[in-house]
Amino acid sequence: MNLAGVRPKSPTERLLAANAWVVYAFFYAPILVLIVFSFNANNNVGIWTEPSLRWYRDVLSNDAVLSAIKVSLIVAFVSTVVSTILGTMTALSLERFRYRGQRAFDGLVYLPIIIPDVTMAVMLLLFFAQGFQWLDAAIGWRPSFGIGTISLSHIAFNISFVAVVVRARLGQMDPGLEEAAADLYATRWQTFRRVTLPLIAPGVAGGALLALTLSLDDVVITSFVAGPGATTLPVYVFGLVRRGVTPLINAVSTLMLVASMLLVAISLGFQRSSRSRVTALGDDRE
Amino acid sequence: MGSGGDHRRGDLTATPVVEAARPELEKAARKAESRRGVLIALPAWAYLVVFFAMPLGIVFVYSFATRSSTGRTRLADWNLDAYRRLFDPLVFEIFRRSLLLALATTVICLLVSYPFAYYIATRGPRLRNVLLVMVMLPFWSNFLVRTYAWKVLLGSEGPISQLSQALGGEPIRLLFTNTAVLIGLVYGFLPFMVLPLYAALERMDWSLVEAARDLYATGWTAFRKVTWPLSRPGVIAGSILVFIPALGAYVTPAILGGARTTLMGDYIVSQFLAARNQPFGSALSFGIMVVMLAGTIVYFRTGARNV
Structure with missing residues (x-):
């Protein structure tokens, strides 16, 4: 596997290493610059004067930012829970069963992943606008754009991503284990609850994390289906960013970076603990 | 099926009645199984039909509609x-x-x-x-x-x-x-x-x-x-x-x-x-x-x- 250990360092090897370091610098330099300048006291982003937490105080006393954070968290929570349940069911149905119309369903599940964000955004905008108009005409009730429409849209694209991740996990699983449970007179539900679910749990967690990230990340679709009253944090920040570069945005951005790094750290920790649990189980048997 | 049953004639479970019913049972079991698969898929399927397929259909329909002078879309006079x-x-x-x-x-x-x-x-x-x-x-x-x-x-x-x-x-x-x-x-x-x-x-x-x-x-x-x-x-x-x-x-x-x-x-x-x-x-x-x-x-x- 490891060719580097076998031969002495060739020029090619050195070039590869150099390229790798340049790429890592490319990855991290912009983020580091952003973080450093968020602690800059100066109004002007490009000129460093002295370190200060001024912009962070501004962010935390900014009502628009705080309400956008609240909307983001509600939408992320709702869409992650619903899409994780629906996506896991989809994965089970596609991977473990055979029925007519399955291929069509398979295609329907993959389409939201392939379709461009902009198209999806346009689709959902027209759908809600037209649907609400029809609802108004039919029963005299006209819902408004806001947290509801944002959540419904996020679920619509998240189901597919969860389904793909869980399905990959199901595909690696030994179906013999489920058959063994069935042979031991476990009911369908017991088999799922005691055998399948624990085994695919890392996949479900991974899918949920992906759904959460995508929901917290989305700008394009959300900006189309958000109402005048409710926007998410990325959409609010996007509005500010289009107008220019300010230290306040640097501070919000740094907070968003820290939040997503925390998410990754938690998920890595979670994966490690689930892996160590499995190895601990193996040790018990020995 | 008939020739397969011959050498199992001494087997207690392989009575002619069971033998005859087996394909039916298997078919019924397969049917129940595939119905279960459809049932599990149903919520996500319904969701994607309403919030994905229908929006896609609406975009398709709108692309043939006409734009009035005020910028509103009229769902009439379909054209290319x-x-x-x-x-x-x-x-x-x-x-x-x-x-x-x-x-x-x-x-x-x-x-x-x-x-x-x-x-x-x-x-x-x-x-x-x-x-x-x-x-x-x-x-x-x-x-x-x-x-x-x-x-x-x-x-x-x-x-x-x-x-x-x-x-x-x-x-x-x-x-x-x-x-x-x-x-x-x-x-x-x-x-x-x-x-x-x-x-x-x-x-x-x-x-x-x-x-x-x-x-x-x-x-x-x-x-x-x-x-x-x-x-x-x-x-x-x-x-x-x-x-x-x-x-x-x-x-x-x-x-x-x-x-x-x-x-x-x-x-x-x-x-x-x-x-x-x-x-x-x-x-x-x-x-x-x-x-x-x-x-x-x-x-x-x-x-x-x-x-």
């Missing part, structure tokens, strides 16, 4: 005007620009990522994992924030320009140009290329490269004849994962691009917000989707044949 406008020189120019930019992004990502993924894949297992997490970390952070970071860097008062002036050079003004958009796209989508390439290189059988070297192939020949063909699936997957979002990109050009660098995504959005021409916007989004799906299928087909 919106599709005819797709062949307008202006639209063609915007599409060409988007296509070139997406292709350039894909090629640059590939050129940078291949040696990068190769380097990671040839490290020891421990280092490999650390290096991979270091790729994932910025990838998991917010796309908008990562793009915004480049706006800070590239601005006329940003660090790069300041550095150039401090060294006695001209102020560098890259922001609001195609170059800035290209940098932003490469930065945003690079991990999409690195990860599939890494996956393909990592599970490759390296003893084949050793074998080629043993047969006096030069390093370059061994790469061209062995490593490259074996990593083709990763190249294809990575290219698609970069090309598709790059072609429909909206956030990156909106932040880093200028007024004269309108791209497809921007143009579609403007049809719904500023220009208020929903039928034309619908036709555009439907058109770009078809181009993407067709491109993906063709790419997969030709790629699969050559591998």
Whole structure:
């Protein structure tokens, strides 16, 4: 596997290493610059004067930012829970069963992943606008754009991503284990609850994390289906960013970076603990 | 079935009645099983039909509708005007620009990522994992924030320009140009290329490269004849994962691009917000989707044949 250990360092090897370091610098330099300048006291982003937490105080006393954070968290929570349940069911149905119309369903599940964000955004905008108009005409009730429409849209694209991740996990699983449970007179539900679910749990967690990230990340679709009253944090920040570069945005951005790094750290920790649990189980048997 | 039952005649369970009922039972069991599969799929299916298939249908219907003089869409007088406008020189120019930019992004990502993924894949297992997490970390952070970071860097008062002036050079003004958009796209989508390439290189059988070297192939020949063909699936997957979002990109050009660098995504959005021409916007989004799906299928087909 490891060719580097076998031969002495060739020029090619050195070039590869150099390229790798340049790429890592490319990855991290912009983020580091952003973080450093968020602690800059100066109004002007490009000129460093002295370190200060001024912009962070501004962010935390900014009502628009705080309400956008609240909307983001509600939408992320709702869409992650619903899409994780629906996506896991989809994965089970596609991977473990055979029925007519399955291929069509398979295609329907993959389409939201392939379709461009902009198209999806346009689709959902027209759908809600037209649907609400029809609802108004039919029963005299006209819902408004806001947290509801944002959540419904996020679920619509998240189901597919969860389904793909869980399905990959199901595909690696030994179906013999489920058959063994069935042979031991476990009911369908017991088999799922005691055998399948624990085994695919890392996949479900991974899918949920992906759904959460995508929901917290989305700008394009959300900006189309958000109402005048409710926007998410990325959409609010996007509005500010289009107008220019300010230290306040640097501070919000740094907070968003820290939040997503925390998410990754938690998920890595979670994966490690689930892996160590499995190895601990193996040790018990020995 | 009949001949199969003969030698089991002494078996207590294989009475003729059971034997005759078995195909029926199996059929019923299979039916119940597939019904269960449908039942489990039903909630997600219903959701995707309502909140995905129907919206897609509405866009399709709208693309044949007419726009009234006030900018409202009238669902009457169905026509092909919106599709005819797709062949307008202006639209063609915007599409060409988007296509070139997406292709350039894909090629640059590939050129940078291949040696990068190769380097990671040839490290020891421990280092490999650390290096991979270091790729994932910025990838998991917010796309908008990562793009915004480049706006800070590239601005006329940003660090790069300041550095150039401090060294006695001209102020560098890259922001609001195609170059800035290209940098932003490469930065945003690079991990999409690195990860599939890494996956393909990592599970490759390296003893084949050793074998080629043993047969006096030069390093370059061994790469061209062995490593490259074996990593083709990763190249294809990575290219698609970069090309598709790059072609429909909206956030990156909106932040880093200028007024004269309108791209497809921007143009579609403007049809719904500023220009208020929903039928034309619908036709555009439907058109770009078809181009993407067709491109993906063709790419997969030709790629699969050559591998």
